[in-house]
Amino acid sequence: MTDTPSPATLDPYPAPFHELLGIELLEWRDGFARIGCAVGPRHTNRSGIVHGGVMLSLIDQGAAYAGLWCSVPGNVRRAVTLDLDCRFTGQVAAGGRLVAEGKVVTRGRNIFFCRTEVFDAEGKLVAFGASTHRWRAGSEGVEGQKPDAGE
Template identity: 40%
Template sequence: MTGGAAVKLPDMAYELMETGYHAMLNYQHRDWGKGFSTVTLQIEPRHLNLAGVLHGGVLSGLLDIVCAQSGIYFPDEQVIRRSVTLSLTTTFTGQCSEGLITACGKVRAQGRRIYSASGEVKDAQGNLLAFGEGTFRYRSQDPIPANK
């Protein structure tokens, strides 16, 4: 599940990501499908904390994104499924200040309205920077996934 070439998202998804937090982070989608998501981020000075290392909020944000996205893939490009984060736990295990980092998320359990996912963020050398898990709820107006 580590990314290769950039993945094509539905056009509506790109429109939603042009502003706000997604635009500020400036990450790239690498792989996305049923039950998984992978994004990469080229570390920039704006991603660093006062100590000059990658801010924990960036790592937590990436984990939230890949874990949430791992459960909202829908094969019809005209449909965007959404979810909200109910809980997210993050454990920080390493530091870096530059380079390309990769975040991967995977669904662990899924029901009609709620799903759980885990994720990890690694640096370019494969060192684990953070891992976490979250619980997410599908928004009620969006399509409900069929289990498995």
């Protein structure tokens, strides 16, 4: 039996936005990322269901992570989102867990394209999307760069 790495081991430099929403990195490898978010009352809209912006954020962040895996421990890669679309296929009540799986579809020298799916606690597809991202300078290669480089 293998130990599951902690989110801090997977990404020692998470975004403050992740803490705000409660996003955790669950699995990460080149071209793939799985993230999760335990959804509660703070994630709901006025109708009492999980806000679509939470699911859209999971699509964006799952995709970005898929393209930002780094082969050198301690190094980091960065990107910006150029385009993002989303389709909602279901509603989610507070109190469950959402999981997003992002996959790189193709990549070029500076840009990568992803597809991401979001599932509820029962494994039902509740949203999906496609996105385009551009690596920041120095982040194009899987080896990444030192965390303070490029700032």
